Amino acid sequence: MRILVTGAGGMLGRDVVRAAEFVNHEVxxxxxxxxxxxxAPRVQRAVTRAAPDAVINxxxxxxVDGAEANPRPAERLNATAAGTVAAAAAYVGAPxxxxxxxxxxxGESRRPYIESDTPHPLSVYGATKLAGEHQVAAANPQHFVVRSSWLFGANGRNFVETMLRLGRELGEVVVVRDQVGCPTYTGHLADALVRLLDGDDHGLHHIAAGGACSWFEFAVEIFEQAGVECRTLSCTTEEFPRPARRPAYSVLGTERDYAFYLPDWQNGLRSYLAERAVAR
Ligand SMILES: NC(=O)c1ccc[n+]([C@@H]2O[C@H](COP(=O)([O-])OP(=O)(O)OC[C@H]3O[C@@H](n4cnc5c(N)ncnc54)[C@H](OP(=O)(O)O)[C@@H]3O)[C@@H](O)[C@H]2O)c1
Incomplete structure (x- = not known):
């Protein structure tokens, strides 16, 4: 299969390219x-010229915080451009x-969110991503919209790196304990995104790491697995305000019959740290 990947230099993009090449797709x-x-005209030209069998955007x-002060460019990229890419793929018959x-x-739910739950974003970022989901669905019937959560991977700035840097520099960190999610390793998610293309189970998918934790619990596990001595203290979101509101609970579950279950988040962290050790 010939797969065109946009945003291929990003944290997830690089792992998607690697995952697709690993299973011998042309990328x-x-x-x-x-x-x-x-x-938009360049997107249309690039996709038409490449004539891919699939596009991963x-x-x-x-x-997330920057979007609060820049709603228009965030909307242009996360919503309008998402629709443009999906439409260009549809034009060449590609999912x-x-x-x-x-x-x-x-974040008001007390059980994992499934695909049919009603979204209600608290932030500009969340609202622009939701608008993007709608634009993608409207532009291309062969769409796979995949919600994931709290990504960390080797090719981007992420929470694990921030914790390891602060832990080594300061020996003490304070992390919020009242936001719970599924920290997801991009290496695991990228494999699933590529494998989705083997089927035609179009629509909305929730694909995130197994299990759930707070940012505080994630930090404790990071120091434990990395063997870094660091005093880890917790605080509330109220004590550590940010420009964008985050959901208190955003664990993703799925109601799909044929769902992709990723390894649990501790396993993802282990894979990430192993990859990081090889790269250094
Ligand atoms: N990070 C998370 O925790 C998280 C959680 C759930 C879902 N997601 C979703 O996962 C996807 C990938 O996120 P990520 O974490 O890999 O983000 P990322 O590392 O910021 O990657 C985004 C990529 O988009 C590129 N980009 C920005 N503006 C562009 C434009 N106008 N045209 C083409 N490319 C452009 C960026 O390139 P430059 O840097 O060169 O501008 C960057 O390479 C996103 O849809 C995100 O919403 C992320």
Whole structure:
């Protein structure tokens, strides 16, 4: 299969390229500098010229706090451009895989969110991603919209790296304990995104790591697995305010008959730390 990947230089994008190549797909990897997905005519030309069998759109505005002050560019990228990419794929008869986020939910639930639950984003980022889901679905009947959660991977700034840096520099960190989610290793998610294309189970999918934890519990596990001595203290979201509101609980479950179950988050962290050790 020939797969065109947009946003191919990002944290998830790089792992998607690697996962697709690993199973011998032909990959056209377009980074931001190769293709600006907000430039609709260029997107149309690039996709038509490449004539891919599938498109995976990893381009996105992912600065959750930054989106609060920049709603228009975030909307242009996460919603309008998502629709443009999906439509260009539809034009050449190709399915589109479009990652989305647990931040489309408000966190009021006390059980894992399933695909049919009603979204209610608390932030501009969440609202733009939800608008993107709708635009993708409207533009391409062969869509796989995949909500995932709390990503960390080797090719991007992420919570694990932040914790390890602060832990080593300061020997003490304070982390919020009242936000619970599923920290998901991009290596595991990328494999699932590529494997989705083997079927035609179109629509909305929740695919995230197994289990759930708070950011505080995640930090404790990071130091434990990495063998870093660090005093880990907890605080509430109220004590550590950020520009964007986050859901207190955004664990993703699925109601799909043929669902993708990823390894649990501790396993994802182990894989990440192993990959990181090899790279150094
Ligand atoms: N990170 C998370 O915790 C998380 C959680 C759930 C879902 N997701 C979703 O997962 C997907 C991938 O996220 P990620 O964590 O891999 O983010 P990322 O590392 O920020 O990757 C996004 C990529 O998009 C590129 N990009 C930005 N503007 C672009 C444009 N106009 N045209 C083309 N490319 C552009 C960026 O390139 P430059 O950096 O060069 O601008 C970057 O390479 C997103 O849809 C995100 O919403 C992320």
């Amino acid at each position: 056209i990897a377009l980074e931001h500098s190769d293709l600006d997905v907000t430039d 990893c381009a996105a505005w992912t600065d 589109v895989v479009h990652p989305s986020t647990d931040y489309v939910f408000d």
